Amino acid sequence: DIVMTQSPDTLSLSPGERATLSCRASQSVRSNFLAWYQQKPGQAPKFLIYGASTRATGIPDRFSGSGSGTDFTLTISSLEPEDFAVYYCQQYGSSPLTFGGGTKVEIK
Amino acid sequence: EVQLVQSGAEVKKSGEPLKISCKASGYSFTTYWIGWVRQMPGKGLEWMGIINPVDSDTRYSPSFQGQVTISADKSISTAYLQWSSLKASDTAMYYCTRQWNHDIWGQGTMVTVSS
16 A cells, blocks of 8 residues: 655644645555645635645645655745645545545644 | 435344445446545544445455455446344444545445344
């Protein structure tokens, strides 16, 4: 199984700051089939990014994904109040699909 | 509107069977695989498995193989997740999702199992 490791566990930032979230895979992710999701308390996760760098429909351009192979990054260029949440990466190139443990972006 | 609507919360006892559902609407059900994801209280997301509604081809995570059964009824655009005998450790929120990259999520079904 591919193990996905996210860092840091928690990111404490202020609105307007830039957030950089890391996701590392234990082996290369086939075809960069890497997705990012946002989850707020009491809600289902929300699809943000697929194919490592393509924003899902309706996702603001302050969210961007990058990376390939084993190292991936989600960047939020300028945090809005509604962006404080937990973010998960997931590889969907190999079965079993695997999620990272999540990064919580909290208000400083 | 494309959506997945899941059945309501369940409270069960250990050893009881359970089947929860996920009804798709707003798109052709047979065009996309349907997956299931578990989230235990206060924890992260775990992929359980996925089914192709066209032919019921199903893939399971090794962690869930033999513990649950995923099925689908294309005549009513509905996928299912079932247990033959629940355990307290099955207490969690269960989400159905569309496709391998989970582009659409159901609202979740909370399953609480008491011992």
